[in-house]
Amino acid sequence: MDLSIIIVNWNTREMLRNCLASLPVATAGLATEVIVVDNASADDSAAMVLENFPAVRLLESGGNLGFSRGNNLALPHATGQAVLLLNPDTVCPPASLTRLYRFLNSKENVGVVGPRLVDGNDQPTISGGYFPRASFHWLGLLDPKRFFFQGTLAERIVFVPERSETSRPVEYIMGACFLMPREAVEKIGPLDEQFFMYFEETDWCWRAKQAGLENWYCAETEITHLEGQAAEQASQFSLRQFQKSYRLFVKKNYGPRQVAAFRLAQFAEYSCKSLLRRLIPGDRNKALARHFATKARLQFANNLQVDPPA
Numbered sequence: 119m120d121l122s123i124i125i126v127n128w129n130t131r132e133m134l135r136n137c138l139a140s141l142p143v144a145t146a147g148l149a150t151e152v153i154v155v156d157n158a159s160a161d162d163s164a165a166m167v168l169e170n171f172p173a174v175r176l177l178e179s180g181g182n183l184g185f186s187r188g189n190n191l192a193l194p195h196a197t198g199q200a201v202l203l204l205n206p207d208t209v210c211p212p213a214s215l216t217r218l219y220r221f222l223n224s225k226e227n228v229g230v231v232g233p234r235l236v237d238g239n240d241q242p243t244i245s246g247g248y249f250p251r252a253s254f255h256w257l258g259l260l261d262p263k264r265f266f267f268q269g270t271l272a273e274r275i276v277f278v279p280e281r282s283e284t285s286r287p288v289e290y291i292m293g294a295c296f297l298m299p300r301e302a303v304e305k306i307g308p309l310d311e312q313f314f315m316y317f318e319e320t321d322w323c324w325r326a327k328q329a330g331l332e333n334w335y336c337a338e339t340e341i342t343h344l345e346g347q348a349a350e351q352a353s354q355f356s357l358r359q360f361q362k363s364y365r366l367f368v369k370k371n372y373g374p375r376q377v378a379a380f381r382l383a384q385f386a387e388y389s390c391k392s393l394l395r396r397l398i399p400g401d402r403n404k405a406l407a408r409h410f411a412t413k414a415r416l417q418f419a420n421n422l423q424v425d426p427p428a
Contacts, residue, residue, distance in 0.1 A: 229326025
C-alpha cells in the first residue's frame with residue numbers, strides 16, 4: 119500500500135462528498151486506502167459515505183473528538199508507506215496527490231510535506247509558515263504585509279506562497295493536507311490530543327524539527343482548500359479554541375513564562391488594528407474592527423473555557 123488517506127469529518131457531508139469524489143484521479147498510479155472518521159455528525163455524513171463510497175473505510179467515533187483524537191483513532195488502521203491527513207473541505211485535482219507522494223519520496227530525512235493550497239477563487243492561501251514568535255505580532259503591528267522588511271524580519275507565522283515560488287523547507291505545514299512518511303509517524307508518534315483543534319499540526323512539525331527532520335513546502339502541486347467552511351458554524355468557538363491551543367503550544371514548547379509575552383504582543387497588535395479599522399469607512403472595515411477587538415479582549419481571559427460543539 120502506497121498511501122493511506124485519513125479524513126476527519128464533522129457535519130460537512132457535501133464537502134466530504136466532493137473531497138472523496140476527487141481522490142481516485144488525484145491518486146492515479148498509487149495503491150491507496152481511504153479512512154473517514156466521522157465525529158458523530160448530525161447531517162447523515164456517515165450514511166452518505168456508506169452509500170456512495172463503499173471502498174472507503176468508515177470509523178464512527180461516537181462523539182466530537184476533534185482533529186487530533188479523530189486522526190489518532192485512524193492511524194493504527196493505516197497501512198500505507200505514507201499517511202496523508204486531509205481536511206474534508208478540500209478538493210484534489212487530477213494527479214495532485216500522486217505528485218505530492220512522489221515529491222515526498224524524492225527527499226530524505228522528511229517529517230512532512232504539504233502542497234500549495236488555493237482557495238475557492240483559485241488564489242494561493244495559507245499553506246504553512248514559521249513557528250510562532252511574539253515578535254511576529256509586534257512586527258504585524260508595524261507592517262502587516264512586511265513590505266518594508268527583508269530576511270527574517272519579513273517572516274510571518276503564516277506563509278501564503280506565490281505561484282512563482284519554488285519548493286523549500288518551512289517550519290510547519292498546514293494540517294489541511296499533511297503528508298507524512300511512515301518512518302516519521304513511527305518516530306514522532308501521533309498528534310498530541312491536548313489540542314482539540316488548531317496548532318496540533320504545528321506541534322507535530324515542532325516535534326519533527328526537534329528530532330532532526332525537515333518539513334517541506336511542495337510547489338509542484340496544489341490542492342483547493344475551502345478554508346474555514348468546515349468550522350464556520352462555530353465561529354465564536356473557533357476564536358476561543360484558537361487562543362486556547364495557541365497558549366498550549368507556547369506553554370508546551372517555549373515554557374509557561376512565555377505565554378504572557380505572547381498575550382501582550384497579541385493584545386497590542388489586535389487592539390491597534392481594531393482602532394485603525396474603525397477609522398476607515400466601510401462595512402467590511404467595521405466587521406474587521408469587531409473581529410480584532412474580540413481577539414484583543416480574549417488576551418484578558420486567564421482561563422479560557424471552551425466547550426466543543428456537540
